[in-house]
Amino acid sequence: MDLSDWRLLGQEQYLTGVALFHRNYSDRKTSTDHDHCEFCGTKFSDSIPGCLTKGYTTMDDYRWICDNCFSDFKDDFKWAVDSQIDQTSK
Template sequence: MKIDWRRMGQEKFLLNKKLKYKKYDGDISKGAHEHCSFCYELISSKGPITEAYCTLDEENWICKKCYDDFKDEFHWIIIKEE
């Protein structure tokens, strides 16, 4: 396990999860947005991040940088949307 300020016990809910990569489509005018589950960067339809990895239920979002940094350790499985 790497020592990293972004680690806050995410293995409890993100280890071995299936993820999809998608554009965030929530209505920002109604306050819809998410945060990366690791670095807490804003993910919204207006940015700064507009596309990210998310669990299939879209409850947890992971920015590309954090995905790249933690993908080997968390053993994520990428599902392509059809």
């Protein structure tokens, strides 16, 4: 892992090896108005224009990761993605 990447701020302590689900932000269980990508800070929202509306999230929908950061860090963080969720969302 390249720890000099500006996006890495200790996320490996709580995001290594977790299960991620590719979800629409509007399907979240939390009541927050918006969230930020855990790595780059890109905003997720289904009510604010210009924000991401889907991405990778933890089981509880509290942590969101954009597609870019997912592909950049998926090998280092060893995420397990639930492919069944992808199939049912089509």
